[in-house]
Amino acid sequence: MNIALLGYGKMGKSIEEIALKRNHIICLKVSEPDDEFNFSECDVAIDFSVPSAAETNIKKALDANIPVISGTTGWLDNYSSIVNYCNVKNGTFLYASNFSLGVNIFFEINKQLSKLMSGHKDYSVSIEEIHHTQKLDAPSGTAISLAEQIIENTDYDGWVLQNATKDKITIEAIRIEGVPGTHEISYDSEIDSIQIKHTAHSRKGFALGAVIAAEWIKDKKGIFTMKDVLNIG
Secondary structure, X not given: OEXXXXXXXXXXXXXXXXXXXXXXXXXXXXXXXXXXXXXXXXXXXXXXXOHHHHHHHHHHHHHOOOOEEEOOOOOHHHHHHHHHHHHHOOOEEEEOOOOOHHHHHHHHXXXXXXXXXXOOOOOEEEEEEEEOOOOOOOOOHHHXXXXXXXXXXXXXXXXXXXXXXXXXXXXXXXXXXXXXXXXXXXXXXXXXXXXXXXXXXXXXXHHHHHHHHHHHHOOOOEEEOHHHHHOOO
């Protein structure tokens, strides 16, 4: 399979390493948001660029009738417009806030725990996420996804960054050099606390999941998520 890498930073390089080991070809590498490129030799595109470039990259792939998966976060205010654009183009698009297979299992655990805790009003919930200092957005897309799952199953009506309020989930975003990604959800009461946590040890888990998603999505049409790739739910 010929893969286009839209974004050739640390994640792009990790994806390249794993893709080559799985006998794929990297047919295109886009390093800068304003680079000119075409998809004439590509079967699928993987976007791990920057928030300001993601929407343009995705649309270019859809214009070329190339399936595209994106793991870029920080642009999701425009997600619905990309879904509409993909449908108009009869294209193929998959977005995931996190491609790690472990994190996607963690999502399911988080969803089930939030359902169990929904009737226990003595517990307040908070989320802590820790990432490397080069991460451009805060909170992480994964933390937002976790918060949205909890909101769907509880009385919380939104989330806030850092500043605690009664009706919103507090997300604390911490930046420490060299940390690939840690997410912890805590339910706290006066009596006890319940925590679930996922810790990434390297970028390889994210990169492997992205390549697996690219392998899965080739020759398909529509809008997908990692739940489709992993046959979850």
